[in-house]
Structure formats: structure tokens, C-alpha cells
Amino acid sequence: MPTSVNDTFIFLIPKTKSPETITQYRSISLCNTIYKIISKILVRRLRPHLSDLISSFQSSFIPGRRASDNVIILREVIHSFRKRKGRMGNFIVKLDLEKAFDRLEWCFICKVLTHFKFPKVWIEWLMACVSSTSTSILFNGSCLESFIPSRGIRQGDPISPCIFILCMDYLLHLIEDKVDLQAWRGIRRTCQSFPITHLLFVDDILLMGTTSTTSISSVKFVLDAFCEESGMRINLNKSKLLFSKNTSPAQRLQACSVFSIQETTDLGKYLGFPISLSLHKEKDFTFVLEKVRAKLTGWKSNLLSMGLHRQSSLESLFFSSPLGSSPTMRTQNLISSGHACASLHNASWECPPSWGHTTDAGEKESPLTVYDPKVKGR
Numbered sequence: 001m002p003t004s005v006n007d008t009f010i011f012l013i014p015k016t017k018s019p020e021t022i023t024q025y026r027s028i029s030l031c032n033t034i035y036k037i038i039s040k041i042l043v044r045r046l047r048p049h050l051s052d053l054i055s056s057f058q059s060s061f062i063p064g065r066r067a068s069d070n071v072i073i074l075r076e077v078i079h080s081f082r083k084r085k086g087r088m089g090n091f092i093v094k095l096d097l098e099k100a101f102d103r104l105e106w107c108f109i110c111k112v113l114t115h116f117k118f119p120k121v122w123i124e125w126l127m128a129c130v131s132s133t134s135t136s137i138l139f140n141g142s143c144l145e146s147f148i149p150s151r152g153i154r155q156g157d158p159i160s161p162c163i164f165i166l167c168m169d170y171l172l173h174l175i176e177d178k179v180d181l182q183a184w185r186g187i188r189r190t191c192q193s194f195p196i197t198h199l200l201f202v203d204d205i206l207l208m209g210t211t212s213t214t215s216i217s218s219v220k221f222v223l224d225a226f227c228e229e230s231g232m233r234i235n236l237n238k239s240k241l242l243f244s245k246n247t248s249p250a251q252r253l254q255a256c257s258v259f260s261i262q263e264t265t266d267l268g269k270y271l272g273f274p275i276s277l278s279l280h281k282e283k284d285f286t287f288v289l290e291k292v293r294a295k296l297t298g299w300k301s302n303l304l305s306m307g308l309h310r311q312s313s314l315e316s317l318f319f320s321s322p323l324g325s326s327p328t329m330r331t332q333n334l335i336s337s338g339h340a341c342a343s344l345h346n347a348s349w350e351c352p353p354s355w356g357h358t359t360d361a362g363e364k365e366s367p368l369t370v371y372d373p374k375v376k377g378r
Contacts, residue, residue, distance in 0.1 A: 001132040006035050007146075008154060010137045027102070029135075029154035039129055039158040046162055053116055055172040058165055058200045067271045070199045074206065074275060077196060078267075080189045081244040089211040089247025090187045091255055093219070094267050096238035100203040101160060102152040104167060105231035106131055109153075112167050129159050151231060161202070167230060168200060174222045175207075184218040185210045201271055211243070211251040216258050240264045 012025040019025055031039070051062050059065045077092065084090060097103075109130060113123045130153055136146040153160040175198055178184040186195030187208045199206040207223075209215040227233060241261045243252050256263055267275040 001035075001038075001128040005032060005038075006129070006133045007032055008133050008135045009143065010135055012137070012139075027155065029156035030138075031154070031157055035129075036158060042125060042129070043158050043162060046159075050162065050165070054165055054169050055176075057172060057198055058168060062165075067201055070201055070206075071271055071273050071275075073196065074199060074270060076189060077187055077208065078242075078275060080187075081242070084244040084246045086246055087248075089251050090244040091209060091211055091216075091247070092187075092242045092267070093207045093259060093261060094240045094242075094270070095205040095207065095223075096235040097203045097205070098233045098235040099152075100232060101155050101164060103230075103232050104153055104164070105151050105229075108170075108230045109163060109167060111229075112170055115170070116166065126159065126163065129157070130163070164202065168203070170229070171205075171222070171226045172198070172200070174226055178218045178222060183214050184222075185212065185215050204271060206270070211247055211255055213254070216255050220258050236260050240267050242267055 009030040010027050011030055013028055014024060015026055016024050051065075054062060056065075059067055059070050074092075081090065081092075106127070110123060110127055113126060118126075133154070134146050134148055137144045153163055175184065179186065179195075179197055184197060186197035187210070188195050196208055198208065207219055209219060223234065236259075239259075239261045241256060241259060241263050242265065243255070243263065252263055269275070
């Protein structure tokens with residue numbers, strides 16, 4: 001593929017409100033229109049076959065699989081952690097892959113495509129999309145000198161998600177090999193339930209197992225083997241390790257030492273939903289209230305009337321935000337969280353600072369004045 005067709009500009013998007021280092025930016029590639037047409041044609045031909053190639057534990061970019069399924073399963077496992085009994089404890093390790101798309105080695109991509117028995121011409125097409133790029137960074141409105149990368153795939157390229165989940169399936173094969181050898185024992189919620197060893201959504205990885213020496217060593221071996229082959233690196237500072245209630249101090253210390261990850265009682269957010277061992281039901285809805293208030297703050301500059309516009313906007317906002325999380329919540333949590341509902345109701349009446357118009361002196365101007373065409377020539 002000619003380099004001119006695959007020219008790419010990289011635009012940096014901040015991950016935080018006040019970024020200070022380059023690691024706090026996310027690089028998004030702005031691909032050539034002609035290249036995007038070629039890439040999307042390949043994606044449309046490849047996507048119908050992904051469900052046959054990718055493990056059922058990978059929930060992303062495949063029709064019929066939902067991220068909420070992973071959240072529901074994880075919540076059930078966390079719930080069992082509170083009541084777990086016995087000598088052998090369980091663990092969940094939440095891994096953070098450092099610049100996952102950017103670190104993927106091209107030779108590893110070729111190896112994975114060959115493993116899946118892609119036709120030779122398809123491997124050539126996909127590798128041409130990956131390796132023929134020339135990249136320039138957009139900085140302060142200007143374009144810096146272009147360079148040719150030697151590894152990684154681009155966020156913003158239509159074919160990149162498909163290639164990435166194919167490469168992540170290599171990790172799943174390593175896990176399945178250890179499970180088949182019974183070296184890695186998964187978590188069973190009940191004696192008859194299916195053992196759970198991992199949950200994946202793109203690069204959001206959760207690994208689970210018992211705290212036996214064999215299981216912990218097997219998990220560490222799989223991670224080291226995968227990182228060595230793929231070129232990826234685990235960010236140990238952002239990764240988290242959670243133990244069940246019955247895990248002994250000796251088992252906790254051993255697992256933390258092997259993984260080099262600190263113990264926690266709160267996994268933070270997984271796919272946008274808070275996950276912790278806490279029994280506070282109101283805390284589960286805090287992120288919903290934060291979302292609502294953040295959106296209301298952004299409406300300060302909107303000249304919305306106090307009547308129909310206010311009502312329709314609030315209905316759209318308040319009904320859509322909680323419903324997005326309701327499939328992952330327990331029914332009794334939804335019903336009994338009266339304080340969360342009251343907080344949402346109060347937020348809807350905290351809107352006066354966000355409605356109407358503010359004068360240069362900082363005084364609130366009535367919406368009736370703003371919308372009256374006879375006043376101030378409006």
C-alpha cells in the first residue's frame with residue numbers, strides 16, 4: 001500500500017481535567033479518507049466471522065455480546081466474596097495494560113493471524129494496513145515532522161479493534177491451557193456452577209482464581225508469557241488485587257508478592273460501573289448522581305425556558321442516566337436506594353443557577369426577560 005494513502009495525523013486527547021504529562025493524553029489517529037474506505041471494506045468482510053474465532057469470554061466488538069454481561073458476572077462474584085468460607089481463599093486481579101494499542105508488536109500480529117489460519121492474501125492485506133503508515137503529530141495547531149512507527153496499531157483505524165481482540169485471544173488460549181491442566185483453578189460461586197477464570201472487554205482484563213500456590217504461579221506465568229510475545233506491559237501501579245473474606249494473611253502476602261500488586265478492597269470502576277466489597281447501596285448510585293450534576297453544570301450557557309424546555313430536558317437526562325446502569329444493579333438495590341432517588345430529585349430542583357441568562361455583573365436574569373422580544377431588543 002502506498003505510504004501517501006496511509007498517512008496519519010495523531011491528535012492528543014486529555015484523559016484528565018488538567019493533564020501535566022504525556023501519559024495523561026490519549027492518542028487518536030486521524031486516518032486518510034481513502035484508507036478508511038479500504039479498512040472498512042476489510043472490517044465488513046471480517047466481522048461476521050469474529051464470533052466463530054473469538055472466545056465467548058471476550059465481550060467487545062462482536063454482535064450479540066454486551067459489556068453489561070461482564071459487569072453482572074463480576075458483581076455476582078464480588079457478592080460471593082463477602083460470604084466465602086473455607087481454608088482456600090479467592091482473588092480477582094484487575095490489570096491495566098500500558099498503552100495497549102501502541103505496544104502491540106507487528107510480528108506478534110502476523111503470528112496470531114497465521115494461528116487463526118487466515119489466507120495468505122488476507123494476512124498481507126491486514127499487515128499492509130498496519131505497517132505502511134506514516135505518522136505526524138498535531139501539536140498546538142501545527143503538524144510536526146512525520147515518522148514511520150515500528151510497532152503498534154492506531155486508535156481511530158476501523159480495522160484496529162478487530163486485530164486487537166484477535167491478539168487478545170492468544171491470552172485466552174494460554175489461560176485455557178493452564179485450566180485444562182488444572183494448574184489454574186477458577187472461582188465457583190456454588191459447587192455446581194461453572195468456574196470463572198477471566199473476563200475481558202478489549203483491554204479491560206479481570207483474572208480470577210484460588211489463592212493456592214499453583215494457581216498464583218500459573219497466572220503469573222501466563223501474564224509473563226503473553227507480555228513477552230505481544231510486547232505489552234502491565235502497569236502495576238494502576239492494577240488492583242482483591243481477595244475474598246476467607247483469605248488468610250499468609251495467602252494475601254504471597255499473592256501480592258508474586259504479582260507485585262498492592263491489595264485493595266475497591267476495584268474502582270469496571271466498564272464505567274463502580275465495583276467494591278462495600279455493602280453501601282447508596283454508594284453504588286453516586287456515579288449516576290455525578291453524571292447528572294456534570295451535565296447540568298454544562299447547561300449553564302443554554303438559554304432554556306422554565307417551562308416545556310426545562311421539563312423535556314430533565315426527563316431525557318434523568319431517565320436515561322439511571323437506566324444505563326440498572327441492568328447491572330440488583331433489584332433490591334434499585335428499590336431500596338431511597339436516598340439516591342431523593343438526591344436525583346433534589347438535583348432536578350437545583351437548576352436555577354443553570355437556567356436563564358447571567359449578566360456581566362454576575363446577576364441572574366429572569367428567563368422571561370431573556371425570551372421577551374420587547375426587552376433589550378431580544
